[in-house]
Amino acid sequence: MVKPSILQWARESAGLSLEEAADKVGINAARGVSGSDRLLALETEAGEISRPVLLKMAKIYRRPLVSFYLNEPPARGDRGEDFRTLPDRHTGGEPLVDALVRDIRSRQAVVRAVQVEEEEAEPLPFIGSMSRNDGVGPVLASIRQVLGxxxxxxxxxxxxxxxxALLRSRVEAAGIYVLLIGNLGSHHSAIDVDAFRGFALADPIAPFVVINDQDAKTAWSFTLLHEVAHLWIGATGVSGGHFEGAIEQFCNDVASSFLLPERELDQLPITRTTDVVEAARLVTEFAEERLVSRSLVAYRLFRADKITERTWRVLTDTFRTQWLQSRAAQRERARGMDGGPNYYIVRRHRLGAALLNFVARNMSEGVLTPTRASKLLGVKPRSVHTLLSGAALAIEQGA
Incomplete structure (x- = not known):
């Protein structure tokens, strides 16, 4: 029998109110009792719940069916340390972030288990090999050497x-799986970058990095290197867009020191008295030449004490507003166009060559079934072969 406390936990951890859940699950008003009150009764009174309703709850709440038969609600999923500051954690996206971390941890567990079972598990010596006490320079030097x-x-x-793409290929060649994921399978479950920008799972056998692909593409390289720095100091956790925490500042400094060495900032004729509009223009030109985001340049200027904190925040807000407007315009144009990018091409790009190669190799050797492979790839079993067939060339090159 399913316990009422489990039903309540599953709904609340999905971030749904009684009214929202009743509507999505299809619990309608009956005999003068509203759908939300009927759901409340299921969550507070011991009784039978039909299997069709339970199956619908499992889908809507994004929980495996077996979790509804637990004796008590489990502790919150281990996302590692939460490196985000309060503004990041008050976006309403927490249930989605938790669900995504659970999903990636389950994939990581499969990858790790297969490597152990097939005696391919060789601990990566750089995971957790350094600490903040070593300093930004030495950590970056180690990352440069290992990743080339x-x-x-x-x-x-x-x-x-x-x-x-170049940075990702170097990171994956070192044994790190890099995924681009910003939703739970559809645009309806998109996770805003205000909720998370990336996270790292610092496992010595199967380390994973996830980048929120809802973010601007110019920011992906910075986020990737930021999360790699997390792996180097063995700091599993979720990262946001606010940098007040000591670990976040450290990883930001590692990533930005590679992408934009401090000596280059002297080429920017910006001082603490430069007009914000003029500063925005100069930063934009400077960033485009170096394939980095404007927000990164503004951050580096602030850290180098070349602009005030107020100017940095104004520039950051300005660039974000402009990016959101540009993204909205692009999506509007896309709606008016026929077709669009091929589903499988997009999916392969998001999964990355490392995970695709891993799945293809182990399927060909009979280690992974299509069903198990589908869970790793986040697609239906019938789509696995089509997804992998288009990546054949990349797989051969990576073999």
């Missing part, structure tokens, strides 16, 4: 997309 990072090669790519 070169700033000139990054900038030579010519675009933010291509630069990110």
């Amino acid at each position: 990072l070169d700033l000139a090669a990054f900038r030579a790519q010519g675009s933010a997309d291509a630069g990110f």
Whole structure:
């Protein structure tokens, strides 16, 4: 029998009110009792709940069916340390962030288990190999050496997309799985960047980095390097957009020191007295030349004490507003166009070559079934072969 406390926990952890849940699950008014009151009764009184309703709850609440038969609500899912400050945690996206972290942890567990079972598990020596006490310079030097990072090669790519692709390939070649995920399977469950920008799961066998692809593409490289810094100091957790925390500032400084060395800031004719409008223009030109986001440049200027905190925050808000307007305009144009990007191409890009190669190799060796592979890839079993077939060339090159 399903306990009432479990029903309440499942609904609340999904971030739904009684009214919202009753409507989505399909519990309608009956015999003069509203749907929300009928649901409340299920959550407070011991009684039978029909299997169709339970199945619908499992889908709406994004919980496996087996979780409804627990004896008591479990402790909150381990997302590691929460590196976000209060503004990030008050966006209403917490249930979605928790659900995403649970999903990625389950995928990580499968990858880790397969590597252990197949005796391929070799601990990566750089995970947790350093600490903040070592300093930004030494940590970045270690990351450069292990990943083979070169700033000139990054900038030579010519675009933010291509630069990110290069960085991602180096990170994945080192044994880190890099995923681009900003929702739970559909645009209806999109997680705003105000809720999270990325997170890192610092496991020595199967480390994962997730980047919120709802963010501007110019920010992806910075977020990737930021989360890699988390792995280097062994700090599992969720990162947001506010940088007051000591660990967040440290990882930001590591990432930004690679993408934009401090000596280059001297090329920007901006001081603490520069007009904000003029500063925004200069930052925009400077950032575009270096394939980085304008917000990163503004942050570096602030950290170097070249602009005031007020100017930094004004610039950050301005750039974000402009980006949101640009994104809305792009989406509006896309609605008026026929077709769109191929589903499988988009899915492969989000999953990354490392995970695709892992699944393809282990399926070909009979280690992974299509059903188990589908859970790793986040698609239906019938879509697995189509998804992997288009990545054949990349898989052969990565073998």
